[in-house]
Amino acid sequence: MARILMVLSGVDHWTLTDAGKHPSGYWAEEFVVPHRILTGAGFTVDIAAPVGGKPVADPVSLRPEVAGPEAEAFAAYIDAAAEALTHPTALSDVDTADYDAIFLPGGHGPMEDLAHDPDLGRILVEADAAGKIIAPVCHGPAALLSANLPGGRWLFAGRTLTVFTNEEERLNGTADRAPWLVETVLAARGAVVRSANAWEANIVVDGNLYSGQNPASSKPLAESLVAALTER
Template sequence: MAKILMVLSGVDYWTLTDGSKHPSGYWAEEFVVPHRIFTQAGFTVDIAAPVDGKPAADPVSLRPDAAGPEADHFAAYIEEAAEALANPTALPDVKTADYDAIFLPGGHGPMEDLAHDPDLGRILIEADAAGKIIAPVCHGPAALLSANLPGGRWLFAGRELTVFTNAEERLNGTASRAPWLVETVMSARGAVIRSANPWQAHVVVDGNLYSGQNPASSKPLAEKLVTELSSR
């Protein structure tokens, strides 16, 4: 069966434009729903994070007003996975060849650490060269910014993908406080952004790059991976 590396942010904050640290981390739904889908399909899922990183769910993502009626389920699932989350594989120790896919949940945390992590950049470059699936969701595409080739060229320039859009960031009330916006920066680096209406589930596939726009996209994105990996 397939083996998936799920790379989570290792911080519990997001630095805003005024320099303050806003409580953040990974978005609960984007961890729980894909992890559940992958394990129910019989896949092995390993969790990784930057060196000394301690993955933490964004507290807002566990509130019923943000997460909806599944908030308690998300919290319970995370509690059941507490040991794995507390002991992630450090990114320098990851052997890319051991995995069939790299999955990157969002939340604002990845903008803080994964976007600049050279060890993740190495993993993504190796995974792409081997044709392995790379699948970020929501703010998870920010982590792709770590994959810089010799000479400074970005690995994913010219590729089609979707991200948590500027419109969604504005509707979320966080755009004015963000030091940078994922859609803006990735477009500037050469990504071809294909977005749907705010909050609509939306998945884009470009070769081995599978991406989801927002939390609602977590489920269809994970299901696409299961379909593809099960057919190999």
């Protein structure tokens, strides 16, 4: 069966334009729902983070008024995965050849660390060269910015993807103090961004690059990976 590397941010904050530390991390739904679907399909899912990182859920993503009726279930699932989350594989130790796909949950955490992580950049370059599926969701595409080719060209320039939009960031109340907007930066680096209406599930597939726009896209993105990897 397939083996998936799920890469999580290893920070518990997001630095805003006023230098304030906004509590953050990975978005609970974007970890729990895909992890549950992928393992339920019989796949092995290994959790990885930057060296020294300790993945934590964004506290907002566990609030009932945000997560809805699944908030308690999300928290329980995260508690059950505490050992793997507390001791993730260091990205520097990852052998890309061991995996069939790389999954990148969002939350604002990836903008703080994964976007600049050289070990993740290496993994993504190797995975893309081997045709392995790379699947970021929501703010997870920020992590793609770590992947640069010799000479500085961005690996994903010219590729079509989706991402948490500037409109969604504004509606979320976080755009005004964001040090950068992930949709804007990805487009500026050369990505072709395809967006749906705010908060609608949206999946974009471009070759081996599978992306989801927002938390609602977590489930269909994971299901698309199951279908693709089952066919291989």
